[in-house]
Structure formats: C-alpha cells, structure tokens
Amino acid sequence: MAHALSWFEIPTTELDRAVKFYETVLAVSFRREVFGGVAMAMFPHGDKSPGGALIQDARRKPAPDGVLIYLDTQGHLDACIARIAKAGGTVVMPELDIGDPGFIATLRDTEGNVVGLHQER
Numbered sequence: 001m002a003h004a005l006s007w008f009e010i011p012t013t014e015l016d017r018a019v020k021f022y023e024t025v026l027a028v029s030f031r032r033e034v035f036g037g038v039a040m041a042m043f044p045h046g047d048k049s050p051g052g053a054l055i056q057d058a059r060r061k062p063a064p065d066g067v068l069i070y071l072d073t074q075g076h077l078d079a080c081i082a083r084i085a086k087a088g089g090t091v092v093m094p095e096l097d098i099g100d101p102g103f104i105a106t107l108r109d110t111e112g113n114v115v116g117l118h119q120e121r
Helices: 015-026 077-084
Strands: 007-011 031-035 038-042 051-056 070-072 090-097 103-108 114-119
Touching: 015 038, 015 051, 015 077, 077 090, 077 103, 077 114
Parallel strands: 007 051, 070 114
Antiparallel strands: 031 038, 038 051, 090 103, 103 114
C-alpha cells in the first residue's frame, strides 16, 4: 500500500461557495466534474497520489464532528491560516507544532465541516 488514503470527499451544501473558500485558503484551482450525477470539484493532485473532491450530494451532509482529514499546505500553513477568515471560515485550532511530522491547524469551512491543515517540517 503506497498511501493509507486513496480518495476523500468533503460534503458541501453550496458547491460554488465551498470551491471559493478552498481556492482562497489553499491558493489552488479546482477542476469541476459531474460523476454519477454528483457535482464535484477536484482538489489538485498528481497522477499517482491520493486525491479528493468537494461534493454536493443530497446523501452526504457537512458536519463538524465527522472524519477529520488534513490537507497539505505545501509549506504555506501560515499563509493558509491567514486567509481562512477572509474566505468566510474560522480557525478552530491555531497552528500547533507536532514535532517531527511538522505543524497542523484546523478550520471550520463555509459548509460547517472541520478540516485540518498540515505542513511538513
């Protein structure tokens, strides 16, 4: 197994709002698709690396107490944290040094999900 994670989906109630939030915080662009009738916006990822998407699907609801995933900030954790409020979210846990693995923080997105951010040391 190359990665413990193969795919993830973050539920949204308003996909456009969620895309704007994550594009602002992470300073990336999303690719939109419809798969099996479900509107998605794909996080950027390499061919062999795990990927994920924001989804708008009536069967999935945003929740602050569900699975917690950590998104890679590509070495820019401080900049990502600085953009959270401007993008409409809130910082739940400010930057925390976790030793050798680096630094983490958590946010509440515009949909109500709590998501982690990670920066390697």
